[in-house]
Amino acid sequence: ATVFLNDTFLPAEQAKVSVYDRGFLFGDGVYEVIPVYGRQPFRLKAHLSRLQNSLDGIHLSNPFDDAHWTQLITQLIEHNEGENQAVYLQVTRGVAPREHVFPQGVKPTVFMMSNPLNAVPSLYKTQGIKAITVDDIRWQRCDIKAIALLPNTMLRQQAHEQGAGEAILIRDGVMTEGSASNSYAVFDGVIYTAAKDNTVLSGITRDFVLELAAMTGIPVREESVTADRLTQADEIWISSSTRELLPVTTLDDKPVGQGLPGPIWQTVNELYQRHKLEMNV
Numbered sequence: 017a018t019v020f021l022n023d024t025f026l027p028a029e030q031a032k033v034s035v036y037d038r039g040f041l042f043g044d045g046v047y048e049v050i051p052v053y054g055r056q057p058f059r060l061k062a063h064l065s066r067l068q069n070s071l072d073g074i075h076l077s078n079p080f081d082d083a084h085w086t087q088l089i090t091q092l093i094e095h096n097e098g099e100n101q102a103v104y105l106q107v108t109r110g111v112a113p114r115e116h117v118f119p120q121g122v123k124p125t126v127f128m129m130s131n132p133l134n135a136v137p138s139l140y141k142t143q144g145i146k147a148i149t150v151d152d153i154r155w156q157r158c159d160i161k162a163i164a165l166l167p168n169t170m171l172r173q174q175a176h177e178q179g180a181g182e183a184i185l186i187r188d189g190v191m192t193e194g195s196a197s198n199s200y201a202v203f204d205g206v207i208y209t210a211a212k213d214n215t216v217l218s219g220i221t222r223d224f225v226l227e228l229a230a231m232t233g234i235p236v237r238e239e240s241v242t243a244d245r246l247t248q249a250d251e252i253w254i255s256s257s258t259r260e261l262l263p264v265t266t267l268d269d270k271p272v273g274q275g276l277p278g279p280i281w282q283t284v285n286e287l288y289q290r291h292k293l294e295m296n297v
């Protein structure tokens with residue numbers, strides 16, 4: 017595969033980063049994952065705007081303007097095969113002697129790769145997935161899309177070891193999001209999802225899902241749901257750029273609602289599939 021590192025496109029095997037890179041030593045960097053449908057990046061502007069917010073959040077200046085990012089991402093897609101891709105990009109604070117204080121005058125390291133965006137297995141949509149609830153052990157700035165994902169990987173691994181596809185995170189008694197997704201619960205025909213604050217990532221897919229819900233007139237409340245109440249939900253969903261919108265039909269080994277993908281999920285997912293190519297602003 018062809019990847020991008022700093023200022024050039026090159027074969028992945030030839031791309032090398034210094035052991036002094038702050039991404040490697042401190043996890044000091046931010047990233048984005050952009051889905052590509054029919055060789056077109058989905059909601060690129062929104063992803064670049066969130067990248068800017070993440071960079072601002074860690075006090076790192078953006079190495080490129082949006083026009084240049086767009087050009088590079090377009091080229092990366094051209095260099096790689098496949099109609100549907102997942103573009104991964106990350107920016108770290110660069111290479112410097114190991115010292116916590118930010119180095120001055122160092123160029124950030126920019127890395128981009130594209131992987132195939134595999135279709136979500138149809139079983140996940142016909143049967144739904146399993147999830148577990150776990151304590152949200154992450155930091156207080158989950159609005160920053162930081163590359164330091166150790167808590168997320170630990171919680172996702174815990175889910176995996178219990179035969180589940182996602183960990184739903186509980187902080188101070190309420191659902192925040194998934195380990196790598198936003199999360200939703202449906203009660204009496206109303207969709208609930210956590211409000212955008214420092215405890216969740218502002219998902220681009222979440223924005224799309226809420227637009228689709230608004231189109232159908234299904235009410236949405238951006239409010240927290242307690243872990244207790246979650247056990248009584250009619251439906252639970254997760255969303256992300258790579259998994260789109262998936263129904264959670266088993267939570268902590270108990271069926272969610274009837275234990276099958278629910279009608280509200282069916283409606284919103286149908287719109288998702290119908291509009292993901294053309295509602296690409």
Ligand code: PLP
Pocket residue numbers: 049193194195196197198216217218219220221222255256257258
């Ligand atoms: N929340 C977390 C913690 C994530 O890692 C992700 C993305 O993978 C999301 C939410 C969903 O964000 P998006 O819809 O922009 O992919």
